[in-house]
Amino acid sequence: METLSFLANGFTVAAQPINLALILVGCFVGTLIGSLPGLGPVNGVAILIPLTFAFGFDATSSMILLSAVYYGCMYGGRISSIMLNIPGDEPAIMTTLDGYPMAKSGRAADALAISGVASFIGATLATIGLTLFAPLLAKAAIYFGPADYFALYVMAFATIGGIAGIDPRKTLLAAFVGLMIGTVGLDPATGVARYTFGSFNLYDGFDTIVALVGLFAVSEILMFMELKIKTAAIIPLGRTLPRLSTIKEGLGASFRGSGIGFIAGILPGAGASLGAVMAYTFEKQLNDKDGTFGNGDPRGVAAPEAGNNAASGGALIPMLTLGVPGSGTTAVMLAMLISLNVQPGPLLFEKQPELVWGLVASLYLANIALLILNIPLIGIFTRLLRLPSWALMPFVVAISYLGVYAISHSPFDLMVMVGFGVLGFVFRKLDISLVPVVLGLLLGMDMENNLRRALSISGGDPSILIESPISIGLYIVTGAFLVFSIYLSTRSHKRRDV
Amino acid sequence: MSDRLAGMAILAVSLVYLWAAGGYEAGFGDPLGPAAFPRIIGIPAAVISILLIIWPGRDPQWAGGRRLIRQIAALATLIGYALLLEPLGFVPSTFLAVGGLALLMGARLVPALLTAATIAPALYILFDRVMGLPLPLLGPLIT
Numbered sequence: 001m002e003t004l005s006f007l008a009n010g011f012t013v014a015a016q017p018i019n020l021a022l023i024l025v026g027c028f029v030g031t032l033i034g035s036l037p038g039l040g041p042v043n044g045v046a047i048l049i050p051l052t053f054a055f056g057f058d059a060t061s062s063m064i065l066l067s068a069v070y071y072g073c074m075y076g077g078r079i080s081s082i083m084l085n086i087p088g089d090e091p092a093i094m095t096t097l098d099g100y101p102m103a104k105s106g107r108a109a110d111a112l113a114i115s116g117v118a119s120f121i122g123a124t125l126a127t128i129g130l131t132l133f134a135p136l137l138a139k140a141a142i143y144f145g146p147a148d149y150f151a152l153y154v155m156a157f158a159t160i161g162g163i164a165g166i167d168p169r170k171t172l173l174a175a176f177v178g179l180m181i182g183t184v185g186l187d188p189a190t191g192v193a194r195y196t197f198g199s200f201n202l203y204d205g206f207d208t209i210v211a212l213v214g215l216f217a218v219s220e221i222l223m224f225m226e227l228k229i230k231t232a233a234i235i236p237l238g239r240t241l242p243r244l245s246t247i248k249e250g251l252g253a254s255f256r257g258s259g260i261g262f263i264a265g266i267l268p269g270a271g272a273s274l275g276a277v278m279a280y281t282f283e284k285q286l287n288d289k290d291g292t293f294g295n296g297d298p299r300g301v302a303a304p305e306a307g308n309n310a311a312s313g314g315a316l317i318p319m320l321t322l323g324v325p326g327s328g329t330t331a332v333m334l335a336m337l338i339s340l341n342v343q344p345g346p347l348l349f350e351k352q353p354e355l356v357w358g359l360v361a362s363l364y365l366a367n368i369a370l371l372i373l374n375i376p377l378i379g380i381f382t383r384l385l386r387l388p389s390w391a392l393m394p395f396v397v398a399i400s401y402l403g404v405y406a407i408s409h410s411p412f413d414l415m416v417m418v419g420f421g422v423l424g425f426v427f428r429k430l431d432i433s434l435v436p437v438v439l440g441l442l443l444g445m446d447m448e449n450n451l452r453r454a455l456s457i458s459g460g461d462p463s464i465l466i467e468s469p470i471s472i473g474l475y476i477v478t479g480a481f482l483v484f485s486i487y488l489s490t491r492s493h494k495r496r497d498v
Numbered sequence: 499m500s501d502r503l504a505g506m507a508i509l510a511v512s513l514v515y516l517w518a519a520g521g522y523e524a525g526f527g528d529p530l531g532p533a534a535f536p537r538i539i540g541i542p543a544a545v546i547s548i549l550l551i552i553w554p555g556r557d558p559q560w561a562g563g564r565r566l567i568r569q570i571a572a573l574a575t576l577i578g579y580a581l582l583l584e585p586l587g588f589v590p591s592t593f594l595a596v597g598g599l600a601l602l603m604g605a606r607l608v609p610a611l612l613t614a615a616t617i618a619p620a621l622y623i624l625f626d627r628v629m630g631l632p633l634p635l636l637g638p639l640i641t
Contacts, residue, residue, distance in 0.1 A: 055629065055631070167555055169546050170555075172542070172546055173508060173543065173546045173547060173550065176539050176540075176542060177508065177511075179539045180511070180512070180515055180539060180543065183535065183536055183539075187522070187532040189532070190531070190532050192532045194518075194522060194536070195518060221599070222569055222572060222573065224603070225603070226561040226565050388605070389603060390599075390600045390604055390610065390613075391600060393599065394595065394596040394597075394599035394600050394603070394613075394614070394617070395596065397595060397596070397599060398592050398595065398617060398618070399621070401580070401583065401592075401595075402588070402592075402625060402631075402633065405588075406625070406631045406633070411580060411581065411583060411584055414580035414583065415577070415580050418573075418576050418577055418580055421576065422573065426504070429558045430500055430501065430504055430558060431558065432504075447535075451530065451538075452530045455530050
């Protein structure tokens with residue numbers, strides 16, 4: 001009951017005109033970013049953060065805007081998967097498997113409607129899950145001391161690469177590189193200038209937001225230069241309002257996919273892509289008796305879409321309650337909150353309930369707006385898919401420069417952004433994940449502060465780090481996870497050699 | 499080979515990083531001091547990069563030929579945009595950057611120039627005039 005009254009207060013925050021307007025703008029922009037190949041939730045959100053800063057929105061409104069964009073991307077990703085056989089973003093890869101065959105056989109509008117409803121079911125169920133579980137986790141997290149937080153951060157770094165991670169060494173290395181970059185600047189405890197090399201520009205360290213735009217948006221431009229330039233044919237769309245019987249074809253798969261996706265989203269290091277893969281695989285094993293999967297089975301469209309939308313809602317839970325993001329996009333959103341001096345974590349629920357609950361309520365509203373944008377109004381987005389990339393990508397560059405310049409009016413920051421863009425490009429080419437780098441940049445200072453706080457409590461005795469049952473438990477989970485992922489990666493190496 | 503080079507680069511950075519940490523002094527009431535955390539992260543970074551040098555993964559496909567030239571030209575455009583944004587002003591520099599990148603991405607000359615000539619003033623009007631983010635219209639090099 002307590003939750004319900006909090007949620008009611010949240011709706012009064014979400015219903016403020018500015019926030020309602022931001023929800024609508026965010027849903028539209030998000031669906032658009034998601035649907036355009038080459039731009040996904042991570043770079044979409046990263047590009048928009050500097051603008052929210054420059055406009056001076058408060059933390060609640062910024063968070064509402066970015067979350068609407070985030071949800072919108074998850075809906076939009078399916079559009080180009082179905083229409084072009086090109087995933088609009090990574091989590092939408094699974095949707096191409098059955099979505100494109102459906103579209104080719106003349107059922108493009110049906111596929112879009114089924115996946116639109118599946119997205120709605122997935123995202124709404126995940127938002128309900130967020131409403132119910134987040135406060136519980138936040139209550140449990142109150143008992144965390146500094147040593148436990150340190151252990152939690154260690155676990156976040158060790159697990160962020162995910163079970164499917166390519167090479168655990170590279171994930172760890174990425175985390176350490178991020179942590180090293182994060183220590184640049186004045187040491188908050190003693191005021192010693194670390195790794196600034198005499199440059200006053202670096203006394204505050206690297207601005208996380210600037211680094212993010214570089215890592216995700218600028219690197220995308222360099223990646224794009226390698227691609228073959230091609231224009232794809234777009235399948236004509238018939239009637240956009242589907243029959244009810246069409247929607248029913250995907251309902252069961254949507255509910256199953258939502259459940260799986262939601263769990264995948266809460267797990268650290270998994271995120272929306274894994275949610276979609278797991279939901280699709282499960283649905284296929286359950287129902288693929290006649291070999292229809294892969295040839296345009298509506299359930300094969302519904303399951304992964306419900307899965308990735310549910311996972312993105314689930315991924316908000318660890319970010320808000322523990323301050324530890326489980327996916328790239330939530331890491332970027334965490335960066336924005338920290339830059340606005342909002343520290344996510346258990347205390348957020350007590351200190352700023354209007355932010356948490358305003359956000360949750362906005363997510364419900366965003367889902368309704370997205371359902372309308374993505375079924376009756378879907379024609380707008382399929383038309384925009386004809387936009388050539390040579391116009392789109394330079395536009396993204398201009399927006400990124402404009403946003404970063406508007407925050408600081410500093411050409412130095414623009415150069416830092418380009419520098420991080422090159423770093424991001426090289427890392428992506430080498431299969432080194434960027435998410436641990438971001439996490440290192442973001443959490444490094446907090447991790448160090450908690451470590452130092454724990455050791456000043458104990459007077460320098462390091463055994464405090466493994467005294468509480470919480471931290472011991474976290475270290476055991478971390479160790480088991482590392483052993484398991486190293487085992488998996490050596491096994492896949494062997495298989496490749498054969 | 500790419501992994502080896504990356505490993506060597508990160509090893510070099512972490513060694514310099516560790517060496518520099520030696521110069522940071524500890525204060526009172528702070529048992530760890532500013533040097534300990536850099537050591538905690540610098541040492542494993544060095545160790546993992548050595549592992550990567552000894553056992554590298556598969557090589558990625560780097561762009562060659564015309565694509566590499568396009569990449570370098572794009573990077574030069576991005577750097578030029580960052581350096582010229584203030585001297586030239588937002589509108590001229592955005593026109594050049596958007597037009598240049600569009601051409602690099604395979605647009606034909608007239609559509610690329612038209613796109614750039616639309617985007618640059620449109621962004622200025624939208625963000626500076628309508629939404630009130632101050633942007634320099636023309637820089638000192640022009641006025």
